[in-house]
Amino acid sequence: MLTGTGCCPGVGRGVAKVIRDPSSDLAVKGHVLVASTTDPGWIFLMVSAAALVVERGNPLSHTAIIGRELGLPTVVGVAGATSLLRDGEVLEVDGARGTVRRAC
Numbered sequence: 001m002l003t004g005t006g007c008c009p010g011v012g013r014g015v016a017k018v019i020r021d022p023s024s025d026l027a028v029k030g031h032v033l034v035a036s037t038t039d040p041g042w043i044f045l046m047v048s049a050a051a052l053v054v055e056r057g058n059p060l061s062h063t064a065i066i067g068r069e070l071g072l073p074t075v076v077g078v079a080g081a082t083s084l085l086r087d088g089e090v091l092e093v094d095g096a097r098g099t100v101r102r103a104c
Contacts, residue, residue: 002085004053004078006098007064012051012073013103016089018082019045032091034081038063046070051093053100055081067095075100 017031022042029048037056038046046052046066050073054063057076067074073095081100085091090103 001099001101002053002078002081004075004081004098004100005057005059005064006075006095007057007059008067008072008074009096010051010071010073010094012093012095014050014091016085016087016091017049018085018087020082032093034085034091035063036082038066046072051075051091051095053078053081053085053091053093055079 014030014032017028018034028045030050032051033049034053052067052074054076057063063076073093075098092103093100
């Protein structure tokens with residue numbers, strides 16, 4: 001289990017999509033978006049995600065604010081998320097507790 005700061009309550013479950021560079025051809029619908037950080041250019045990806053997991057950030061960061069606005073379970077400050085989590089893993093994100101775990 002990985003931990004960080006929970007920023008939007010709820011539990012999201014989905015296949016991990018680790019993104020290092022956003023582009024318009026990425027399909028993240030229903031996936032758990034995992035990234036190092038986000039900025040306003042990522043919103044087109046975030047709107048269709050099941051949950052957000054980001055290495056950097058705090059409750060007032062871009063990821064946290066957008067996660068709350070979209071009502072997506074969001075955990076920020078998850079050290080090493082992009083290297084520890086792999087595309088295709090099924091994850092469960094608890095945005096209230098700030099946990100990310102591999103689902104069985």
